[in-house]
Amino acid sequence: MKRGHEPIRECICCGQKFPKTSLVRIVKNKEGISFDQNGKSEGRGAYLCKSPECLKKLTRQKRLNRAFRQTVDDSVYGAIAQTLQLTETNSESTKPVKA
Ligand SMILES: [Zn+2]
Numbered sequence: 001m002k003r004g005h006e007p008i009r010e011c012i013c014c015g016q017k018f019p020k021t022s023l024v025r026i027v028k029n030k031e032g033i034s035f036d037q038n039g040k041s042e043g044r045g046a047y048l049c050k051s052p053e054c055l056k057k058l059t060r061q062k063r064l065n066r067a068f069r070q071t072v073d074d075s076v077y078g079a080i081a082q083t084l085q086l087t088e089t090n091s092e093s094t095k096p097v098k099a
Contacts, residue, residue: 009047012067013054023047024087026080028068033076035083044068048084055084 006019025036029043036045046067048054057063059081064072 011049011054012046012063013048013057013061014051016049018047018049020047023049024084026064026067033064033068033072035080050084055081 006021008017009020009023010017011023020039024047025039025041026046026048027034027036027041027043028046029041034041046064048058059077062072062077064077064080
């Protein structure tokens with residue numbers, strides 16, 4: 001394995017290219033569409049960058065419908081949005097808190 005050659009993927013909302021590791025993966029397989037926590041689930045993947053703008057776009061413009069060429073249920077968007085918001089909050093709250 002060579003270093004410095006990360007796979008590049010395109011965000012389905014802004015179309016910008018990012019190293020795969022800095023994107024979140026949404027996967028479609030026989031169980032349906034879900035947020036792929038470890039990036040290793042089987043199935044067709046769509047990638048999304050972590051910008052709040054893109055998260056908004058994803059749900060408002062129903063970008064997954066296009067990415068997966070099917071109608072994606074609102075509850076799926078809801079679950080993904082919720083997961084991503086939680087993830088973001090968690091990573092930002094790493095500052096030490098003084099009592
Ligand atoms: Zn994006």
